[in-house]
Amino acid sequence: MHPILKLIAQRVALGLMLLFAASILIFGGTMLLPGDVAQQILGQSATPESLANMRAELGLNDPPVARYFQWLGGFLQGDLGTALTNGRDIAESLGGRLKNTLFLAFWAALISVPLAIFLGLLAVRYKDRIPDKLISAVTLTTISIPEFMIGYVLIYWVSIQMGWFSSVAIINDSMSLGQKLNAIAIPVMVLTLVVLAHMMRMTRAAILNVMQSAYIETAELKGMGMLKIIAKHAFPNAIAPIVNVVMINLAYLVVGVVVVEVVFAYPGMGQYLVDHVAKRDVPVVQACGLIFAAVYIGLNLIADIVSILANPRLRHPK
Amino acid sequence: MSEPLLKQPLLQVRGLKIGATVYPPGERPHAIEIVHGVDFDLEGGKVLGLIGESGAGKSTIGLAAMAYGRGGVEITGGEVHVNGRDILQSGLRDVRKLRGGEVTYVSQSAAASFNPAKKIMEQVTEAAIFQGKFSKKEAEARAVALFDKLGLPDPENIGERYPHQVSGGQLQRCMTALALCPEPDLVVFDEPTTALDVTTQIDVLAAIKEAIRDTGVAALYITHDLAVVAQVSDHIMVLQQGAMVEYGTTDQIINNPQEEYTQALVSVRSIAHEEKTPTDTPLLRVENITARYRGTDFDVLKDVSVDLHPGQTLAIVGESGSGKSTLARVITGLLPPSQGSITFDGRTLSPDLPTRSPEDLRELQMIYQMADTAMNPRQTVGTIIGRPLEFYFGLKGKAKQTRIQELLDEIELGDGFQDRYPAELSGGQKQRVCIARALAAKPKLIICDEVTSALDPLVADGILKLLLKLQKIEDVSYLFITHDLATVKAIADSIAVMLQGKVVRYGPKSQVLAPPFDDYTDLLLSSVPEMKLGWLEEVLAHRKMESAGN
Numbered sequence: 001m002h003p004i005l006k007l008i009a010q011r012v013a014l015g016l017m018l019l020f021a022a023s024i025l026i027f028g029g030t031m032l033l034p035g036d037v038a039q040q041i042l043g044q045s046a047t048p049e050s051l052a053n054m055r056a057e058l059g060l061n062d063p064p065v066a067r068y069f070q071w072l073g074g075f076l077q078g079d080l081g082t083a084l085t086n087g088r089d090i091a092e093s094l095g096g097r098l099k100n101t102l103f104l105a106f107w108a109a110l111i112s113v114p115l116a117i118f119l120g121l122l123a124v125r126y127k128d129r130i131p132d133k134l135i136s137a138v139t140l141t142t143i144s145i146p147e148f149m150i151g152y153v154l155i156y157w158v159s160i161q162m163g164w165f166s167s168v169a170i171i172n173d174s175m176s177l178g179q180k181l182n183a184i185a186i187p188v189m190v191l192t193l194v195v196l197a198h199m200m201r202m203t204r205a206a207i208l209n210v211m212q213s214a215y216i217e218t219a220e221l222k223g224m225g226m227l228k229i230i231a232k233h234a235f236p237n238a239i240a241p242i243v244n245v246v247m248i249n250l251a252y253l254v255v256g257v258v259v260v261e262v263v264f265a266y267p268g269m270g271q272y273l274v275d276h277v278a279k280r281d282v283p284v285v286q287a288c289g290l291i292f293a294a295v296y297i298g299l300n301l302i303a304d305i306v307s308i309l310a311n312p313r314l315r316h317p318k
Numbered sequence: 319m320s321e322p323l324l325k326q327p328l329l330q331v332r333g334l335k336i337g338a339t340v341y342p343p344g345e346r347p348h349a350i351e352i353v354h355g356v357d358f359d360l361e362g363g364k365v366l367g368l369i370g371e372s373g374a375g376k377s378t379i380g381l382a383a384m385a386y387g388r389g390g391v392e393i394t395g396g397e398v399h400v401n402g403r404d405i406l407q408s409g410l411r412d413v414r415k416l417r418g419g420e421v422t423y424v425s426q427s428a429a430a431s432f433n434p435a436k437k438i439m440e441q442v443t444e445a446a447i448f449q450g451k452f453s454k455k456e457a458e459a460r461a462v463a464l465f466d467k468l469g470l471p472d473p474e475n476i477g478e479r480y481p482h483q484v485s486g487g488q489l490q491r492c493m494t495a496l497a498l499c500p501e502p503d504l505v506v507f508d509e510p511t512t513a514l515d516v517t518t519q520i521d522v523l524a525a526i527k528e529a530i531r532d533t534g535v536a537a538l539y540i541t542h543d544l545a546v547v548a549q550v551s552d553h554i555m556v557l558q559q560g561a562m563v564e565y566g567t568t569d570q571i572i573n574n575p576q577e578e579y580t581q582a583l584v585s586v587r588s589i590a591h592e593e594k595t596p597t598d599t600p601l602l603r604v605e606n607i608t609a610r611y612r613g614t615d616f617d618v619l620k621d622v623s624v625d626l627h628p629g630q631t632l633a634i635v636g637e638s639g640s641g642k643s644t645l646a647r648v649i650t651g652l653l654p655p656s657q658g659s660i661t662f663d664g665r666t667l668s669p670d671l672p673t674r675s676p677e678d679l680r681e682l683q684m685i686y687q688m689a690d691t692a693m694n695p696r697q698t699v700g701t702i703i704g705r706p707l708e709f710y711f712g713l714k715g716k717a718k719q720t721r722i723q724e725l726l727d728e729i730e731l732g733d734g735f736q737d738r739y740p741a742e743l744s745g746g747q748k749q750r751v752c753i754a755r756a757l758a759a760k761p762k763l764i765i766c767d768e769v770t771s772a773l774d775p776l777v778a779d780g781i782l783k784l785l786l787k788l789q790k791i792e793d794v795s796y797l798f799i800t801h802d803l804a805t806v807k808a809i810a811d812s813i814a815v816m817l818q819g820k821v822v823r824y825g826p827k828s829q830v831l832a833p834p835f836d837d838y839t840d841l842l843l844s845s846v847p848e849m850k851l852g853w854l855e856e857v858l859a860h861r862k863m864e865s866a867g868n
Contacts, residue, residue: 214430218496221384222418222445236435312435312480 004314008305015301022293023075027068030282030289041084075290081283085276090287094272098291100171101261101268104184105253108191113246116196120203120242121235124211125226132204139197151190151263158186169264187264191257195249202245206238213237240307247303254299255292326402328503328536329360329383335395336378336387336560342742353378353560355396362503365530365537367551367568369544369583371774372745375560376540380506383538384421385413401503418445422502426509428493432481438492439477446500457499464495467532468525487518494526498533505530507539511546515637515801516845523549523847524858542774544583545847548572549854556580569851584849586775589782589808593827596812599664600625601795602632602649602763607658609648618644619655620819626763626812629789631796633806633827635842636816642799645816646765649797650684663762680710683756687768689748693740699726699751700736706758725754728791729784746777750784757792765797770805782808803846807831815839 038054039046046054055061059070074081080090119139123132142150159167165185175183210216211234219229258270269288276284308314336353353375360366368376382393385405397404405416417423422445425431432441442464443457452460458477465473468491481489490510497505510526511519527550530537541547547554547568554571556563556579564577575581602625609619618641626632634642647653649660651671660667663681668674686692693702703722707713713721719736726735729750740748749769756764766785770778785796786809798809806813806827813830815823815838823830823839835843844857 214425214427215433217388218423218425218431218441219433219444220417221381221386221423223414223416223449224418224444225414233433233436237433310435313482316480316483318483 003317004308007308007314011301011304011308015297019294019297022297023072023290024068026286026289026293027071030286031064033280033282071286075287080287083276083281083284085279085281085284090284094269094284094287094291096173097267097269097272100266101254101257101270103171103180104187104191104257104266104268105250107181107184108188108195108253109250111188112192112195112249113199115192116199116246117203117242119196119200120207121227121230123200123204124207124230124234127208135200139200142193143197146259147190147194148259148263150193151186151260154186154189155263158189167264169266171267184264184266187257187260187266190260190263191253195252199242199245199249203238203242206241207234210234210237236310239310243306243310244300244303247299251296251299254295326399327359328362328401329358329538330399331356331358331379331382331396332399333357333396334379334382334393334398336375336382337392337394338387339390351394351560352391353382356557356560356562358555358562358565360504360536360538362536363534364553365539365551367547367554368538368540368557369542369547369554370557370563371542371776373559374557376542376557377508379557380508380538380540381423383504383506384417384423386417415449419449419451419500420502421504421506422497422500424490424493424497424505424507424510427513428489429481429486429513431493432489434481436480437477438479438481438484442477442492442496442499445496449500451500460501461495461499464498464529465492467529468492468495469521470495487514487522490514490522491525494522494529498529498535501533502535504536504538507537509541510539512541512543516803516847517637517841519546520845520847520854520857524854526550527854543847544572544586545849545853548849548851549847556583572849572851582776586779589779589786591786591808591810594627594630594811596625596630596826597627599628600661601628601663602626602797603661604645604649605659605661607645607648607655607660609644609653609655609658611644611653617656618819619648622658622816622819622821624812624814624821624824626795626797628762628795629793630811631789631798631809633798633800633810633813634816635800635803635806635813637801637842639818640816641819642801642816643767644819646684646767646797646799649765650682676710680706680759681762682765683759683761683763684765684767685749685752685756685769687771689745689752689772690740692752693748695740697739698736699731699738699740699743702740702751703754703758706755710759721758725758728757728788729754744777745773746780749773749781753781753784753788757788757794760792761794763795763797765799767799768801769798771800771802778805779808785809803843815842 038051038058038060042050042054059067062070071081078091080094082088083090083093119135123135126132155167158164166183167186169183169187171180171183207230211230216229216233219233224232256270257268258274260266261268261271262274269291273285273288276288334353334356335351337349337351339347339349341347356379358366368379370376378388378391381388382398383400385393385398385408387393393406396406398406400416400420405413408416432438439458439461442461443454446452446457446460447454451457461477462473465476470476470488470491476484476488476492484492494510507526511522514522523546530550539547539551551568553566554568555565556571556577558579564571564575564580571580572584575584604622604624607619607622608617610617622641622645624632624634634645636642644653648655651667651669651674654669660669662678667678700722703725704718707718707721722736726732731747731750740751743751770781773781782805788794789796796809798806800806810827812826813824814821815830817838823836830839831843844860847853
C-alpha cells in the first residue's frame with residue numbers, strides 16, 4: 001500500500017475516534033446537568049408518581065451506558081430524538097437549519113477564502129510598503145470590532161442609507177437563489193470581514209517564511225518577477241499552514257456565527273441551539289453539539305489530509 | 319557601424335563597491351562597506367577563480383555579476399559590464415533578462431536551492447523556457463543531454479524525479495544542468511562542491527569542468543579551497559576582506575604566489591605532527607560496539623572496536639553517513655549501544671547517560687562543529703566558561719574569575735572577552751570559547767566532532783595548533799571526528815577509517831596512511847584535492863587505467 005494511503009487512513013481513523021470521544025463528552029456533560037428530562041417536561045410541581053411514570057416511559061431508569069448507546073445508535077440512523085419543548089422531530093427541524101447555516105457559510109467562504117489568500121499574496125509582494133500596511137490595518141481593524149457592531153453599521157449604511165440589500169436575512173425554501181443571496185448579502189459581508197484577517201495574516205506569514213528559502217533566490221536569479229515567484233514557487237510550499245487556518249475559519253463560519261444569526265434574524269443552527277439551551281431542551285443541545293463536533297473534526301481532518309498530500313516527500317517517497 | 323570597434327571582454331568589473339546593513343547587538347543598525355572597489359575582466363570561455371575566506375566578499379562579487387545583492391546587501395558603486403552593457407544602470411526588466419539568460423548561478427547547497435515541491439526537469443528548464451531561449455521541447459532535450467554529459471544516472475528519466483529523490487551529489491549536478499540549460503555566456507559557481515563528501519566532490523568537479531569545456535561557457539568559480547579552484551580555473555583572484563590581494567594565472571598563484579596572504583593560503587595545512595607511540599593501557603577502549611537508532615531497522619554501527627591512549631589523538635575519519643558521529647553519541651552515553659562495552663580509565667562506563675557518575679561526565683567533554691549553536695547567545699563568555707567551574711568544582715567569586723581568565727589565556731584570547739556575547743565573536747573565537755568550556759571541566763577525554771569543518775582554512779589551522787598545544791599542557795586525549803583527511807594528518811596519532819558503520823582500517827597514523835591501501839581508503843585519500851595543477855586529470859586518468867586493468 002502506498003504510504004500516503006496508510007497515513008490518510010490513520011488520520012481518518014483518528015478523526016472517528018475523536019468524534020466518538022466527543023460524543024461521550026457531550027452525552028456525559030448533559031447528564032451532569034441538575035434535574036433530568038422528566039423533571040424538565042413536567043415542571044417543578046410534578047408529583048413523584050408522575051415523575052416516576054415519565055422516567056419509565058422515557059427509559060431514564062436504564063443504566064447511563066445503555067442510554068448512551070441507544071442515543072448514539074439512533075444518531076447514526078438519523079434519529080436524533082424528539083425535542084422536549086415542542087415535541088417535534090429534531091432531525092427534521094435541525095435539517096433545515098443546518099442547510100441554512102451551510103448556505104451562509106458556503107457563500108461567506110467562497111468570498112473570504114480567495115480574497116484572504118489574494119490579499120496575503122499582495123501583502124507579501126508589497127511587504128512593508130503601503131499596500132501591505134493598509135491591508136494589515138484594515139483587516140486587523142475589522143477583526144477587532146465585535147461582529148454585531150459591524151453588522152449594525154453595515155445595516156445602517158448599506159441597507160438603510162444606500163438601500164442595496166435587505167437588512168433582515170430571513171430566507172425560506174420558496175425564495176429563488178437571487179432572492180436568497182440578496183437576503184444574506186450583508187451577513188456574508190460581516191462574516192467575511194470577521195474571518196479575513198486571520199487567514200490573510202497566516203497566508204502572509206506562511207509565504208514570507210517560504211520566501212526566506214534558498215530556492216526563492218534560485219527563482220530570482222532565473223530572472224523571474226516577484227508575483228510569479230510567489231505564485232509558482234512560494235505558494236505551493238505554503239499550502240499546508242494556509243489550509244489549516246482556512247479550515248479553522250470555515251469551522252467557525254459553521255459553528256460560531258450565532259451572533260450574526262441573531263443580529264440578522266437568520267434561521268441558522270446557532271440561533272436554534274441558543275434558543276434550546278435557554279429552554280433546557282437537552283436532546284436538541286446534544287444533537288447540535290455532536291453535529292458541531294463533527295463539522296470541526298471533519299474540516300480539520302480535511303486540513304490534515306491536504307497537508308499530507310501537499311508534501312512531495314510523502315507523495316513521492318524515495 | 320553595428321560592428322563593435324573594440325572587442326569587449328564578456329565581463330568587465332570596475333571599482334565595484336558593495337555595502338550592507340549590519341545589526342550589531344546593542345547598537346543601531348548601520349551601513350558598512352564589504353567590498354571596497356574591485357576590478358577585473360573575464361574573457362568569454364575562460365574561468366576565473368575567486369578565492370578567499372568567509373567575509374572576503376567573493377560570493378557577493380559573484381552575485382554582483384547578476385546585479386543581485388543577497389539579503390541587505392546593496393551594490394553601492396562601480397560598474398559591471400556584461401557583454402558591453404553596464405548592468406548596474408539597467409532597469410529591472412533588463413536585469414531580469416540577464417539573470418537566468420546570459421548569466422546563471424550554481425549555489426553551494428543544491429538541496430536548498432531546488433524547490434522541493436517541483437520536479438527537477440521543470441526547474442532545470444524553467445529559465446530557458448520563460449526567457450524565450452528555447453521551446454519546452456528543446457529545453458527538455460537540452461536538459462537530458464546535459465544530465466548525460468554531467469554523468470547523471472538514467473538521464474532520460476531523472477528529470478521526472480523530485481529533488482528529495484536524488485542524492486546530494488546528483489542534485490549538485492542537476493543544479494549545474496539548471497545553470498547551463500539556457501545556454502548562458504557566464505555561470506557563477508558559488509562553492510559548488512563544498513558541501514559534498516570528498517569522494518563525491520571529485521566526480522562533480524570533473525563533471526563541472528568537462529561541462530564548462532564542452533559548452534565553451536565562461537565561469538566565475540568561487541571557493542575557499544585553493545586546491546579545488548586550481549583544478550578548474552584559468553586565472554585566480556585572491557580576495558581578503560573585500561579587497562583584491564593578488565591576481566594572476568592559476569600557475570602563478572599556486573606555484574609562485576607573491577603576496578604573504580596568498581602564500582599562507584597555499585601553504586595551509588602544513589602542520590607537522592609527530593606520531594606518539596601507544597601506551598600499555600588505553601584511556602578509552604571501545605569494544606565490539608553495535609548500535610542503532612530507535613525505530614529504525616538497521617545498525618548504524620557494526621562491531622566497532624578502537625582504543626585511545628592517554629594524551630593522544632584518535633581520528634575517526636569517514637564520509638557523511640559513515641556512523642562517526644553516532645560513535646561519539648554512543649561513547650557519551652546519548653545512544654546506548656545494543657552490543658559491546660566501553661571502558662574508560664580502567665572502569666566500564668554505563669551505556670546510558672542518566673546512570674553515569676558525575677565524575678564520568680566531567681572527565682568526558684565535547685566540542686561541536688557549530689560553535690554558534692553550542693553556546694547560549696544570551697550568555698557572556700564568562701558565564702559560559704564559568705558554568706562548568708561552578709558545576710563541577712563549586713568555584714565562586716574571585717576564584718572562579720581567576721580560573722576563567724586562566725582559561726581565556728590558554729585559548730589565546732586576551733582581556734575583555736569575559737563580558738562579550740557570542741554574537742560579538744568571530745567563528746574561530748567562538749570555537750576557542752567552546753574549547754575553553756570543555757577544558758574548564760579538566761577532562762581526560764575531549765570528543766571533537768568536526769570542530770574545524772565550519773571554519774576557514776587559516777582559522778582552522780589556528781584551532782588545530784591550539785588543540786595540539788593544549789594536549790601537551792593538559793595531557794588530554796582527543797577523539798577527533800572529521801571527514802577531512804588533511805586535518806587528520808595534522809593532528810592524529812592513530813586513525814580509524816569508517817565506512818557504512820564499520821571500521822575498515824585502523825591503526826597508527828603512519829600505517830593507515832601508507833600503502834598498501836584497501837579500496838575505500840585509497841579512494842578517500844586520492845580524492846583529497848592537492849594544491850597542484852593537473853591533479854584532477856592525473857587522478858582520473860589513474861583511476862581509468864586501474865579500472866581498465868581490472
